[in-house]
Structures are given as C-alpha cells and as structure tokens.
Amino acid sequence: MFDDLRDLYQEVIFDHNRNPRNFRVMDNADRKVEGFNPLCGDRLTLYLKMSGDVIEDASFQGSGCAISTASVSLMTEIIKGKTEAEAEALFKTFHEMTTGKDEAIQLEAVGKLAVLAGVREYPARVKCATLAWHTLDAALKNEQKSISTE
Amino acid sequence: MTHFPVEKIRLDFPILEEKIRNKPLVYLDNAASCQKPNAVIDTISHVYRHDYANVHRGVHTLSVRSTDKFENAREKIRAFINADSTKEIIFTKGATESINLVAQTYGKANLKPGDEILITAMEHHSNIVPWQMLCEQTGALLKVAPINQQGELIFTEFEKLLGDKTRLVAVVHMSNALGTINPVKKIIDLAHSRSIPVLLDGAQAIPHMAVDVQALDCDFYVFSGHKLYGPSGVGVLYGKQALLEAMPPYQGGGDMIRKVTFEETEYNSLPYKFEAGTPSIADVIGLGAAIDYLNDVGMDTIAAYEAELLDYATEKARQIKGLRIIGEAAEKGAILSFVLDRIHPHDIGTMLDSLGVAIRAGHHCAMPVMDFYEVPATARASFAMYNTQQEIDVLMNGIESLIEVFG
Numbered sequence: 001m002f003d004d005l006r007d008l009y010q011e012v013i014f015d016h017n018r019n020p021r022n023f024r025v026m027d028n029a030d031r032k033v034e035g036f037n038p039l040c041g042d043r044l045t046l047y048l049k050m051s052g053d054v055i056e057d058a059s060f061q062g063s064g065c066a067i068s069t070a071s072v073s074l075m076t077e078i079i080k081g082k083t084e085a086e087a088e089a090l091f092k093t094f095h096e097m098t099t100g101k102d103e104a105i106q107l108e109a110v111g112k113l114a115v116l117a118g119v120r121e122y123p124a125r126v127k128c129a130t131l132a133w134h135t136l137d138a139a140l141k142n143e144q145k146s147i148s149t150e
Numbered sequence: 151m152t153h154f155p156v157e158k159i160r161l162d163f164p165i166l167e168e169k170i171r172n173k174p175l176v177y178l179d180n181a182a183s184c185q186k187p188n189a190v191i192d193t194i195s196h197v198y199r200h201d202y203a204n205v206h207r208g209v210h211t212l213s214v215r216s217t218d219k220f221e222n223a224r225e226k227i228r229a230f231i232n233a234d235s236t237k238e239i240i241f242t243k244g245a246t247e248s249i250n251l252v253a254q255t256y257g258k259a260n261l262k263p264g265d266e267i268l269i270t271a272m273e274h275h276s277n278i279v280p281w282q283m284l285c286e287q288t289g290a291l292l293k294v295a296p297i298n299q300q301g302e303l304i305f306t307e308f309e310k311l312l313g314d315k316t317r318l319v320a321v322v323h324m325s326n327a328l329g330t331i332n333p334v335k336k337i338i339d340l341a342h343s344r345s346i347p348v349l350l351d352g353a354q355a356i357p358h359m360a361v362d363v364q365a366l367d368c369d370f371y372v373f374s375g376h377k378l379y380g381p382s383g384v385g386v387l388y389g390k391q392a393l394l395e396a397m398p399p400y401q402g403g404g405d406m407i408r409k410v411t412f413e414e415t416e417y418n419s420l421p422y423k424f425e426a427g428t429p430s431i432a433d434v435i436g437l438g439a440a441i442d443y444l445n446d447v448g449m450d451t452i453a454a455y456e457a458e459l460l461d462y463a464t465e466k467a468r469q470i471k472g473l474r475i476i477g478e479a480a481e482k483g484a485i486l487s488f489v490l491d492r493i494h495p496h497d498i499g500t501m502l503d504s505l506g507v508a509i510r511a512g513h514h515c516a517m518p519v520m521d522f523y524e525v526p527a528t529a530r531a532s533f534a535m536y537n538t539q540q541e542i543d544v545l546m547n548g549i550e551s552l553i554e555v556f557g
C-alpha cells in the first residue's frame with residue numbers, strides 16, 4: 001500500500017525506530033546538547049564521551065518520528081571512534097546528501113547513512129533527518145546549550 | 151444519513167479533482183485552511199478582469215464600482231453574523247491581526263498594572279501571544295482557565311478565575327487542536343454580570359455553525375476568510391460599536407483619517423478608522439462570494455452534515471487498536487485529533503500523504519494543549535462540507551495499514 005514510500009521508509013529505518021541503538025543516558029558524558037525541532041516537537045539529548053579529539057562513545061535520549069530516531073541512532077553508531085574533524089566532514093556530506101544540493105554525492109562516502117538519502121524528495125522531512133547532525137555539530141563546537149532546527 | 155447533496159457540492163470545488171501522488175485527493179486539513187468553490191475563484195478573477203481599482207478614493211467609474219462591491223461584501227458579512235451595523239465590521243488580514251488589533255488598541259487603552267486577562271488552556275497561539283505582549287507592555291497579568299481530560303473548559307475554575315481584576319475575557323469559540331466547542335453564551339453572560347467584555351476567537355467555529363453576535367452578545371468576534379471557504383489575506387474583526395468608537399486607532403495611514411495637517415489629524419469614522427492603507431480588495435469581495443455560497447447551502451444544513459461525518463469518523467477511529475483520540479468534548483466540531491502508539495504524527499502525515507490523504511501533523515499552534523496531553527504533536531483530520539464517508543474510509547484504512555507497516 002505504501003510502495004511510493006519505499007525510498008523514504010526503508011526497512012533499516014523501521015528497524016532503528018523500533019530498536020534505537022545507543023538509546024541511554026550517559027552519566028559520565030563530556031558533552032551533552034539538546035536538539036529541538038519546534039515544527040514537530042521532536043526533542044533529543046545527545047551525549048558524547050571524548051578521548052582527546054576522538055569520539056569514544058555516543059548516546060541519546062528523546063522522542064521523535066521514525067526518520068529522526070533512525071537518523072540519530074545511526075549517527076551514534078557511525079561516529080564512535082571518529083575524530084572531531086572526521087565527524088564534521090561526515091556532517092557536511094550528510095547535509096549535502098539530504099538537501100540534495102550535490103546530485104553527484106557519493107553514497108559510499110556516508111556508508112549506512114545512505115538509507116536516509118530518500119528524504120531529499122520530501123522537503124518537509126529533511127529537518128527530521130538533520131536534527132541529529134545539527135545537534136552533533138553543536139556538541140563538537142562545545143556549545144552547551146539547546147539548539148533548534150528553526 | 152440526512153440528505154446532503156455532497157456530490158453536487160464537490161463539483162463546485164475544482165481542486166478536489168487533483169491527483170496527489172497519483173491518488174484522488176482526500177483533503178482533511180480544513181481546519182488549517184479550506185478549499186475554495188468556483189464562486190469564490192471566479193469572483194476574484196472577475197474583479198481583476200472587470201471591476202478593479204482602489205477603493206474609497208476615486209471619482210472614476212471603476213473606483214466607484216470596486217468600492218460598491220467592497221462595501222457590499224461588508225454588508226454580506228454583517229448579515230452573516232447578524233451584527234447591528236456595517237460600522238462594526240472591520241476588515242483585517244485575519245483572525246490573528248484582529249486579536250492583535252484589540253490587544254493594541256482596546257487593551258493598551260484600558261489595562262493597568264495588576265489587571266487581568268482571562269483565557270483558556272485550549273487557545274491557539276494567536277489568542278495567547280498578543281495578550282502576553284500586552285501584559286509586558288502594561289503590567290497586566292494573563293490568567294489561564296484549565297481544561298479537563300476530555301478537553302473541556304472546567305467552568306467552575308473559569309468562574310473562580312474571573313475576579314475583581316479581570317478586565318477582558320478572550321476565549322476560543324471552537325478549538326482547532328481539540329474540536330471542543332466552548333459554552334460561549336454561558337461565559338459571556340457570566341462575564342457580563344461582572345461588566346467584563348468578552349472576545350471570541352471564531353476562526354474555527356465560523357465555518358461550522360451559524361453565528362449570531364447579537365444573540366451571543368459578545369463584545370468582539372474575530373475570524374479569517376481562508377477558513378470560511380474564502381481567500382487568504384482577509385479576515386474580520388466584529389466589535390460592538392460603542393467599544394470601537396471609544397478605542398484609539400490601530401495603524402495610521404490612508405483611509406483611516408478624515409483630515410490631516412502636520413499639526414493635527416482627525417480620524418475617520420467607523421469602520422474606516424481601523425482600516426489604514428489599501429485593503430485586500432478582491433479578497434474581501436471574494437469573501438462576500440463565499441458567504442453567498444454558504445448561505446445557499448445553509449449553515450444549519452452544513453452543521454448537521456458535518457456532525458454526521460464526525461460521528462462516523464469517531465466511531466471508526468475508536469475501533470482502531472492503539473489509536474487515542476485527543477479531545478473528546480461532549481460539544482465538539484468536525485475535528486478529529488489523534489495519536490497512535492509508537493508512531494509519530496509526522497510519520498502518519500507522510501504515510502497518509504502517499505495515499506493522497508492530507509491531514510495535519512504537528513502542534514497545531516497550541517503547544518500548551520500538547521503539553522497538557524503530554525504528546526509532542528498530534529495527527530488531525532478536520533472535515534468540511536465537501537468531505538464524504540468514503541473519504542473517511544480511505545483515511546481509516548490508511549491508518550490501519552500504516553500501523554501494520556510500522557509493526
């Protein structure tokens with residue numbers, strides 16, 4: 001019945017929505033930033049444990065739609081072990097992929113995150129996918145405050 | 151089902167023939183804005199093709215024609231809400247501007263530090279924020295009467311909050327987030343017994359029921375054209391003449407003055423005192439056409455048909471496991487707000503859109519209502535006279551299927 005939506009709601013997204021990874025409070029986090037999308041009321045708290053400039057651990061709490069939950073869940077998996085610079089570069093690539101500015105984007109460069117490429121066809125949902133990354137960006141810049149997609 | 155010529159009515163709304171993602175459009179976002187009949191579309195087009203010029207300022211033929219049509223629309227609106235005089239019908243951009251107008255004129259002139267404005271917990275942001283701004287400017291306080299789990303105003307609490315310091319009551323006639331229809335007559339009578347004026351936010355109520363401002367005896371009534379099958383960009387402020395006369399003007403400019411020198415300006419009479427600048431001329435005339443259309447169908451007929459649609463939808467919704475209706479007031483208009491277990495309203499919105507079904511997903515500009523129910527957002531289907539039971543079936547089947555897909 002929802003054939004048209006297969007590009008947007010891939011099985012991986014349902015899976016991460018049902019069983020979000022790294023979904024926990026981190027008591028010994030070095031960085032903790034809240035992300036908020038006032039448009040839909042999505043809220044998340046991102047926790048990072050740093051070791052030098054390497055992201056040693058990442059986790060989150062919060063509630064959101066399937067796209068935003070899957071996006072943050074996938075993100076926490078993929079950024080673990082990455083340096084700040086690598087994570088920032090990934091954010092940039094992810095942003096280009098989801099906002100569709102670069103048609104020739106190399107989906108291999110984003111690995112598993114490619115399942116979120118479908119949002120570029122749904123402008124109303126792009127922010128659901130990017131909220132996690134904007135929150136990460138703020139955390140890496142060490143902005144200890146809440147950030148908003150608006 | 152009472153006989154309601156819905157198939158004939160649908161033919162009057164050309165957009166209903168649109169295909170969305172290759173499916174017939176099922177438009178259930180009427181509380182956000184509703185679609186326009188040919189009568190409105192053609193009227194606006196006719197104005198620009200044949201009658202258009204600025205109003206109230208030319209001696210030439212077109213200006214006179216345009217002014218006549220414009221003022222004729224004002225008369226139609228007066229009759230539609232049974233106001234005493236066209237002097238009491240002020241054109242604005244919409245309900246939001248109408249409320250801001252009252253806050254910044256009546257409110258600023260009459261409120262002192264410590265005075266109170268009483269609203270309810272189910273207001274749209276447009277009936278909260280203008281009062282908060284006014285409170286900041288004047289030192290007045292905003293009081294909020296609570297609602298119960300059904301989404302009804304707790305009248306005894308409202309009565310308690312209506313105190314010696316209350317200077318204005320501002321209440322939504324019908325809630326956009328919950329569908330609740332407030333006991334406005336009772337509210338007005340109680341407030342008046344203590345000499346407190348009442349503003350009703352009629353943005354949602356007006357397309358669904360006959361409104362008689364004299365029978366209600368409200369002091370102000372506001373609504374938007376675009377939710378009343380008319381164009382966007384035009385709305386109405388009704389105010390009792392005596393109150394409007396005493397109020398300072400809102401914006402300064404052309405049309406709202408009688409005489410201007412650099413030393414002194416004499417304001418125009420009602421309703422022009424509150425209509426500075428060139429109004430949305432064709433849209434006002436278009437709103438007049440919407441009202442003709444509504445009168446032809448009959449507001450009571452529309453209300454009866456929509457009540458049946460809501461009952462049908464509510465019954466179907468109750469049968470869906472994991473669906474929780476938000477807002478179950480005994481007195482309710484054609485709005486069905488709901489949440490699903492573990493499925494976010496935005497996912498519901500996107501999934502239904504792929505079936506051609508347009509609903510609203512979000513906080514509906516009523517974040518305090520979302521907080522009250524402890525949900526980030528709801529999905530909302532809102533009905534209009536052109537909706538059908540078959541469309542509700544498409545909605546409900548869609549909901550059942552998406553619950554399955556999410557697993």
Ligand SMILES: Cc1ncc(COP(=O)(O)O)c(C=O)c1O
Binds near residue numbers: 247276326
């Ligand atoms: C109850 C209520 N009041 C006020 C408004 C504001 O109307 P507008 O945006 O047309 O000014 C709305 C619109 O959603 C509404 O539903």
